[in-house]
Structures are given as structure tokens and as C-alpha cells.
Amino acid sequence: QVRLVESGGGLVQPGGSLRLSCVASGSIFAIYVMGWYRQAPGKQRELVATITNTGHANYADSVKGRFTISRDNVKNTVYLQMNSLKPDDTAVYYCNRDGSYWGQGTQVTVSS
DSSP, X not given: OOEEEEEOOEEEOTTOOEEEEEEEESSOGGGSOEEEEEEOTTSOXXXXXXXXXXXXXXXXXXXXXXXXXXXXXXXXXXXXXXXXXXXXXXXXXXXXXXXXXXXXXXXXXXXX
């Protein structure tokens, strides 16, 4: 059974940073594309970033230059380093495996 568990969310001031983590279990982590998505209140879930099994990253235009996705295939973990956070980044952030499996989400709130 595939399980994804996110952590690292919280409340941060505008301009601050957070690092999200997602630990995967129940499958061979290294072969899958992993991704981060987010959903703000009243909005549809949207792609934030993805990373292939070889480390190629792709980002939404809204986070390019501010967010960095990375993975550790030994620890079965994918990370999202978020810098220069803005109030518009406020959302529940979800980890995703290969477009099929989702974590429970972690809340990120950017507010002064």
C-alpha cells in the first residue's frame, strides 16, 4: 500500500521560507515521478513542481526562482524548499506520486 506523509507546513511571514518534506512508503520510490501540488480556499488544486526519477525538475511559473524541489532516493523523501514566500502561496500543499497517489496535505499560511 502506497503511503505519502507530508510535514513542514506552518505559519510564516511574507518573505520567509519553509521546507516541506514528503516521505513515501509502499513502493519503489526511486522509479517514480514525484510532485507537489497546492489548493487554496475556493480554488482548484494546481501543480507546483514535479521531479523525475533522474532529478529533472519542472515548476509552475508562479513559483519559478523561489521554490526548489529535490528528492533523496535513499530516504524515500521528496522536498520542497520555499523561499520568498508570498500571501498568495497560502494553501494546503499535497505530495503526489506519479499522478496517482496523494498525501493528506500540510497547511502553509503566509501572513504578517
